[in-house]
Amino acid sequence: MADLIKPKSRDKRSLDNAVEQDGAAEAGDMELLATLGYKQELRRHYSTIQIFAVAFSIMGLLPSIASTLSFSMPAGPVGMVWGWLVASGFIFIVSLAMADLASAMPTAGGLYFWTHYYAAEKWKNPLSFVVGYSNTIGLIGGICSIDYGFANMILSMVSISRDGTWSASRPIIYGTYAATVFAHGFIAIFFGKIMPKIQSACIFLNIALVVATVIALPIGKSENAPPVNSGSYVFGHVENLTTWPTGWTFIMAWLSPIWTIGAFDSCVHMSEEATHAARAVPLGIIASAGLCGVLGWLCLTVIAAAMSKDISGILNSSFGQPMAQIYFDALGKKGALGFMAVNAIVQFFMGLSIVLAASRQSWAFSRDGALPLSNYFRRVSQHRLMRYQPVRMVCGVVFVAAVIGLLSLIDNAAANALFSLAVAGNDLAWLTPILTRLVWGQERFVPGEFYTGKYLSKPIAWISVIYLSFVIVLSMIPTEGPNPSPQDMNYTVVINGSLWLGAILYYALHARKTFKGPQTTVAPEDEGKRIEEEGDIDIKN
Secondary structure (H helix, E strand, O other): OHHHHHHHHHHHHOOHHHHOOHHHHHHHHHHHHHHOOOOOOOOOOEOHHHHHHHHHHHHOHHHHHHHHHHHHHHHHHHHHHHHHHHHHHHHHHHHHHHHHHHHHOOOOOHHHHHHHHHOOHHHHHHHHHHHHHHHHHHHHHHHHHHHHHHHHHHHHHHHHHOOOOOOOOHHHHHHHHHHHHHHHHHHHHHOHHHHHHHHHHHHHHHHHHHHHHHHHHHHOOOOOOOOOOOHHHHHHOOOOOOOOOHHHHHHHOOHHHHHHOOOOOHHHHOHHHEOOHHHHHHHHHHHHHHHHHHHHHHHHHHHHHHOOOOHHHHHOOOOOOHHHHHHHHHHHHHHHHHHHHHHHHHHHHHHHHHHHHHHHHHHHHHHOOOOOOHHHHOOOEOOOOOOOEOHHHHHHHHHHHHHHHHHHHOOHHHHHHHHHHHHHHHHHHHHHHHHHHHHOOOOOOOOOOOOOOOOOHHHHHHHHHHHHHHHHHHOOOOOOOOOOOOOOOOOHHHHHHHHHHHHHHHHHHHHHHHOOOOOOOOOHHHHHHHHHHHOOHHHHO
């Protein structure tokens, strides 16, 4: 496998001028994929802006901020505003490190593929296997957290309409959640051809919601609208509503941007559906992380200026959603319902986008024989309505997400673990290929069209590794303080630890005999000949 990639990657880089036209770019994408050992099975119909849109849509800036205010508000405005800025800066550095790798070898299973390629011989298979499972778990955890947040958002609107006299029970929340997950699976399967256009529309919907909120909150006309807070309050007021030391409460506020700006790897998983992937994928990664960081800081600054100073009251709102209370205070009942409705629409499409990304990563992993029933799940549909889509894997990730979501029936602590499940699983999957490139793969790394440069690439990668190691630990710490009660405990360490241990045991007992890393599905010279002779018209159209 290694012999196929390196020389062909160098040859591909020398063809930049030849792939400027759309048709040549299509052939170039297929040729590059062939050098990685895979034949083209999915439809390439996502432009650079649409690849960016997938990640930006999953981040769903304002709904994500709304869903994670409980992480940042206990530190007061300083935690909300400056905590976001510091963490988003580190996240952008990670996106640069990932973009370097994504441009060099764009494939749907990129994270575990890169790990296998760069790691030392004895570690290739086990590390690749654990990264693939961790990424799959993290993405499915993302489905859980986004759709659980959507369910709470929808039900908070019912509570607002009833003036806070009604609150949803756990079975109602789960039922709403499960219906949402299955709806996303249905749309992903039967509306695949127009999905790029849906993603493009999500860009405008997200930005419009941010602009409308930033304008509306400070000029709210509600009778009970709080006065606009001063700059000294917004940028300098510190609170500590936890039992942690104040400095650590500020660091815990990082969980809001960590969770929100945590989907740029979805661009990697769409690599085999992107046109001019070596450019589109890295640009999608850094643009989504960067824009989300900047706009998020702007949003939180305005929210801190417009919200009531009774932060504890906002966090314990009878509406079950802090952002719903902020909208209600500033805009009244009708205004709150209107803005929460748009937030809910954006969050719904967030869930749809992450179902796409999770299914593509899981499909790629099954293509390499790593998942149970891989031969079943790796099949791509040829049905007229669902052609060139991994329909079976879409159904698989939706079913698993529905099962994992049953945790929400237990208590708040178990429900909150759905959020950190995505963070810990994905961050381990991001960290490992970056680390293997640094430790073992420097001589094997061949830059793609995007490259941070000879002198910056390594420092960026090392900062990313250190930061991600810290964040994995951070995501497992109880948010309320030390010595938590069972209700306040963070069970991420239990859930993720069990899943990681299960993957290791599965590999040791069975998969080490069957999983040999990324599997070649086509010889590069055969694929090149097929492209030249047939043009792959069906795949494109």
